Amino acid sequence: EVQLVESGGGLVKPGGSLRLSCAASGFTFSSYSMNWVRQAPGKGLEWVSSISSSSSYIYYADSVKGRFTISRDNAKNSLYLQMNSLRAEDTAVYYCARDEQWLATFDYWGQGTLVTVSS
Amino acid sequence: QSALTQPPSASGSPGQSVTISCTGTSSDVGGYNYVSWYQQHPGKAPKLMIYEVSKRPSGVPDRFSGSKSGNTASLTVSGLQAEDEADYYCSSYAGSKGVVFGGGTKLTVL
Numbered sequence: 001e002v003q004l005v006e007s008g009g010g011l012v013k014p015g016g017s018l019r020l021s022c023a024a025s026g027f028t029f030s031s032y033s034m035n036w037v038r039q040a041p042g043k044g045l046e047w048v049s050s051i052s053s054s055s056s057y058i059y060y061a062d063s064v065k066g067r068f069t070i071s072r073d074n075a076k077n078s079l080y081l082q083m084n085s086l087r088a089e090d091t092a093v094y095y096c097a098r099d100e101q102w103l104a105t106f107d108y109w110g111q112g113t114l115v116t117v118s119s
Numbered sequence: 120q121s122a123l124t125q126p127p128s129a130s131g132s133p134g135q136s137v138t139i140s141c142t143g144t145s146s147d148v149g150g151y152n153y154v155s156w157y158q159q160h161p162g163k164a165p166k167l168m169i170y171e172v173s174k175r176p177s178g179v180p181d182r183f184s185g186s187k188s189g190n191t192a193s194l195t196v197s198g199l200q201a202e203d204e205a206d207y208y209c210s211s212y213a214g215s216k217g218v219v220f221g222g223g224t225k226l227t228v229l
Contacts, residue, residue, distance in 0.1 A: 035218075037165075037220075044122070044208060044220060044221070044222045044223040045157070045159075045165065045208050045210075045220045045223070046220060047210070047217055047218040047219065047220060050217060050218070059215075059217040060217070061217060095164060095165070097165075100170070101153065101170070101171070103153070103212050103213075103217055103218050104151075104153035104155065104170070104171070104212045104218075105153070105155055105167065105170040105171065106155065106157070106165075106167060106210075107167050107170070107176065108167075109164040109165055109166070110164065111164055112164060
């Protein structure tokens, strides 16, 4: 059974940093590209970043470019999102999602982790 | 990246059909056959319902179907059931811009 479990969310002050993790199991992690998608409270889904299976290709949404860094460790079956210079508008539930087709089909999602940016 | 345009709400009675539209541009919806639809119940993670415009993942009822014409994709739910009440989001591959989502449509089963 495919499982994606996010962790690392919490309350952080504006300008602060946070590192999210996503532990994957039930599939060959190193064969799939992975993504972060966020959802602000009461709002819609927003794609954040994608990383290919071997980390050769990395894309970011304009809203996070230069502040967030996506990475993965295939040996540990884990996906990460380093978030720096956090702003109030980054407050959201952050989901990791497996990519069945590069940047096109997010077939499995984690339960999400809440990041709150507030003073 | 601009969000794809979806109606904020849609509704139908049990047994009826409802169609939700998703309008983009030639740089996303119109340019690629990589439109997906996701269902999200309150407090839950999104679930893939349709991918590559009209394909259904295993386990998704055939009451759900997708199509595309030009820059507009559509999700049709036939034979509406109470459990179909949820938020629905479309997404599209957008080339070097990555992925773009729609703003979401709240489907109400009357």
